[in-house]
Amino acid sequence: MTLLIDGKKISAAVVEQLAIDTKTFIAEFGVTPGLAVVLVGDDPASQVYVRNKVKQATAAGFHSTEHRLPADTGQEELNALVEQLNNDPSVHGILVQLPLPEQLNEPEIIRLIAAEKDVDGFHPLNVGALASGMAELIPCTPMGCMIMLEKTLGDLSGKHAVVVGRSNIVGKPMAALLLQANCTVTVVHSRSAEIEAICRQADILVAAVGRPEMIRGSWIKPGATVIDVGINAVEKDGKRRLVGDVAFGEASEVAGAISPVPGGVGPMTIACLMKNTLTAARQQVSA
Numbered sequence: 001m002t003l004l005i006d007g008k009k010i011s012a013a014v015v016e017q018l019a020i021d022t023k024t025f026i027a028e029f030g031v032t033p034g035l036a037v038v039l040v041g042d043d044p045a046s047q048v049y050v051r052n053k054v055k056q057a058t059a060a061g062f063h064s065t066e067h068r069l070p071a072d073t074g075q076e077e078l079n080a081l082v083e084q085l086n087n088d089p090s091v092h093g094i095l096v097q098l099p100l101p102e103q104l105n106e107p108e109i110i111r112l113i114a115a116e117k118d119v120d121g122f123h124p125l126n127v128g129a130l131a132s133g134m135a136e137l138i139p140c141t142p143m144g145c146m147i148m149l150e151k152t153l154g155d156l157s158g159k160h161a162v163v164v165g166r167s168n169i170v171g172k173p174m175a176a177l178l179l180q181a182n183c184t185v186t187v188v189h190s191r192s193a194e195i196e197a198i199c200r201q202a203d204i205l206v207a208a209v210g211r212p213e214m215i216r217g218s219w220i221k222p223g224a225t226v227i228d229v230g231i232n233a234v235e236k237d238g239k240r241r242l243v244g245d246v247a248f249g250e251a252s253e254v255a256g257a258i259s260p261v262p263g264g265v266g267p268m269t270i271a272c273l274m275k276n277t278l279t280a281a282r283q284q285v286s287a
C-alpha cells in the first residue's frame with residue numbers, strides 16, 4: 001500500500017510545536033518574534049501566498065506586518081522599505097515575495113535584506129552557510145521536504161536521492177540538504193540526458209520542475225519515496241485545478257510513499273517559514 005505523505009498533518013504538528021516554542025521564547029526574552037512580508041504588484045498567486053503567510057504567522061503568536069507596494073514600484077522605493085525593515089528591531093524576519101515585477105532587480109533585493117533577517121534563506125551568506133553545513137536559516141521549501149522525508153523514512157543515509165530541478169529556491173538547496181543527510185545525490189535539469197532512467201534509480205525522488213505531471217509512473221522505482229514540489233495550475237474538464245510535477249495517479253501505484261498536490265509540500269513551506277522566523281528572532285536577541 002502506498003503511503004500518502006500528508007503535508008497538512010505534518011505541518012500542523014510543526015506549527016503546534018512552534019506555538020509552544022514561541023510562548024516559551026516570549027516568556028524568556030520579553031520579545032515577540034516579528035515577520036514582515038513585502039508584496040510588490042498584484043499577482044493573484046503571490047497574493048494568496050502572502051495572505052497565508054501572514055495568517056499563519058499570527059496563528060503562531062508572531063507580530064506580523066504586510067507591506068503592499070504597487071506593480072510599478074521603483075528599485076529605490078523597494079530598497080528604502082527593505083532598509084527600513086532591516087533597521088526595525090521589532091522585525092526579525094523579512095520576506096520579499098518573489099518573483100518581483102520585471103523592472104526590479106531581484107538579486108539586489110536578496111543581497112540587501114540583512115542576512116540575519118533573511119527567513120527565505122536566499123542571501124548569499126545563508127546560501128554559503130548551507131553549502132558548508134553551517135546554516136541557521138534554510139530555504140523553507142527544501143526544509144519542509146526534509147521534514148517530510150525524515151518523518152517517512154527516518155535515517156536517509158546511503159539512499160540515492162534524485163532531485164529534478166536546480167533552481168536556487170528549491171533544487172540546489174534540496175540537493176545540499178540531502179547530501180548533508182548522507183544521501184547519494186543526483187541533480188537533473190533541462191540539459192540532462194536520460195532523465196527518465198536516472199529517476200528510475202532513485203530511492204528518493206524530489207520533483208521541482210514546474211511542468212505539470214512530467215514525471216510518469218514508469219519513471220519511478222517500485223517502493224521509492226516521491227516528494228512533489230510542483231504547483232501547476234491546469235484546466236481539467238473545464239475547471240482550474242492544481243497539479244504537481246508528478247502524475248499522481250500513476251505514480252502512487254508504484255511509489256512506496258508520495259506527497260500529494262495540493263496538501264503536500266505547500267503547507268510545509270509556510271510552517272518552515274515560521275520556524276525560520278523564530279530561529280531568526282532567537283539569534284537576534286542573543287546576539
Ligand code: NDP
Pocket residue numbers: 141164165166167168169170171188189190191195208209210211229230231232265266267269
Ligand atoms: P524554476 O523554474 O526556477 O526551476 C525549474 C527547474 O526545473 C530548472 O532547474 C529547470 O532546468 C528544470 N527543468 C525545467 N524543465 C525541465 C525538463 N523538461 N526536464 C528536466 N528539468 C527541467 O522553478 P522552481 O524551482 O522555483 O519551482 C519548481 C516548481 O515548484 C514550480 O512548479 C513551483 O511553482 C513549485 N514551487 C512550490 C513551492 C511550494 O511551496 N510547494 C515553493 C517553490 C516552488 P534549468 O535550470 O536547466 O532551466
